[in-house]
Amino acid sequence: MPTSDADRRDWRPIATVDTVILTLDEGSLKVLVHRRQRAPFAGAWALPGGYIRPGEDDSAEEAALRVLRTKAGLPNFYIEQLATYSGPARDPRGWSISVAFLALVPRDLLPDLAEDVSLAAVDGLPDLAFDHGRIVRDAVARLRGKGAYSSLPAALLPESFTLPELQRAYEIVLGDHIDASSFRRKVLDLDMIEETGEAQAGVSKRPAKLYRLTGAARTFNRTLGAA
Amino acid sequence: MPTSDADRRDWRPIATVDTVILTLDEGSLKVLVHRRQRAPFAGAWALPGGYIRPGEDDSAEEAALRVLRTKAGLPNFYIEQLATYSGPARDPRGWSISVAFLALVPRDLLPDLAEDVSLAAVDGLPDLAFDHGRIVRDAVARLRGKGAYSSLPAALLPESFTLPELQRAYEIVLGDHIDASSFRRKVLDLDMIEETGEAQAGVSKRPAKLYRLTGAARTFNRTLGAA
Known part of the structure; x- marks a missing residue:
């Protein structure tokens, strides 16, 4: 029987990272999205994101860079924390916490987008999986504010x-x-x-x-x- | 056998919150700390913090407010995210992720501090448990910068x-x-x-x-x- 919160692994939230890559493309501010292969939200556009892997990642930031490499084929960018999103409803797999990172990237550093990766104008964004629409809006507000x-x-x-x-x-x-x-x-x-x-x-x-x-x-x- | 990251509960990081309550007291900027009762760091000063409880909390912010109520006897303040801290080394119990929240609170709203709660001047801070010293420094930098x-x-x-x-x-x-x-x-x-x-x-x-x-x-x- 568990003796403390720490032992109750079933109490632990799902822990993920999400990445917002903003760029200027064809005169518009755009965000990099990829088409999800798997459930939940299979087939939907989403920010590149994934589970934090304690065996592999040294920090949430390292997890985000790994996700950008493996899911979007991108090199290591300078990324910064945007905010952390959490709650029981944002991911159908369960109570989740996601650390979102933001990078501003010149278009010429995103040369060959993989087939399932696209740039979407932030004004008139398609529906995104999870709460990713909100995360993009927060990222754009941060950029516009600063x-x-x-x-x-x-x-x-x-x-x-x-x-x-x-x-x-x-x-x-x-x-x-x-x-x-x-x-x-x-x-x-x-x-x-x-x-x-x-x-x-x-x-x-x-x-x-x-x-x-x-x-x-x-x-x-x-x-x-x-x- | 687990079929995906989501099922590998043992892969999930420990998920916690920490709270930085800053106030002006006797002419100094101070931070509210409490003395830890239990390992790790039993007896050390620490920021009020604790596990996110998916069964109980609707968000990391709600978890932080619960921690402030139960560990420091404080009412609900307006708190904002400071940053999220993560990695294999910051908590001896394992790979952990902690969402830190910040509140600026008038001293007169902190009237009766519990016995194991104290206000410590941010300049000349005692050693704090975990990476809480760094979290306080980040909070003060945020306040001083803005x-x-x-x-x-x-x-x-x-x-x-x-x-x-x-x-x-x-x-x-x-x-x-x-x-x-x-x-x-x-x-x-x-x-x-x-x-x-x-x-x-x-x-x-x-x-x-x-x-x-x-x-x-x-x-x-x-x-x-x-x-």
């Missing part, structure tokens, strides 16, 4: 970008038009970006300068999470 | 307070001296506080006006969490 005051939207761009591309990333993230001249002044004043010394290749007479995030902005960018 | 730009420090005060009391709360949270006249101007400009119409009782000739948070600031205050 994006206006940080260099976060630049994390969605390739390593070098033009000023109009950066402005467009902010506009897509914030869902709002931005004045070009004040935007230019602001990002340059903040020492957020620096010239790479190169110009955009393959375009006409006046190729736009290419910029990259400064080291300081890159560090600051790692404040996607809560702490 | 405090400068929000009305959060006021959540540590009673419902009505004087301007010097509010200034002192900011100084304690931020660990820095604040200029009185610019502070006064700023908090009044921001429509963060309003006069209650009353003055501080029991003091001499020129009693200080009492203030309270405005409704807007109260709502904004609920941004302690990540989203």
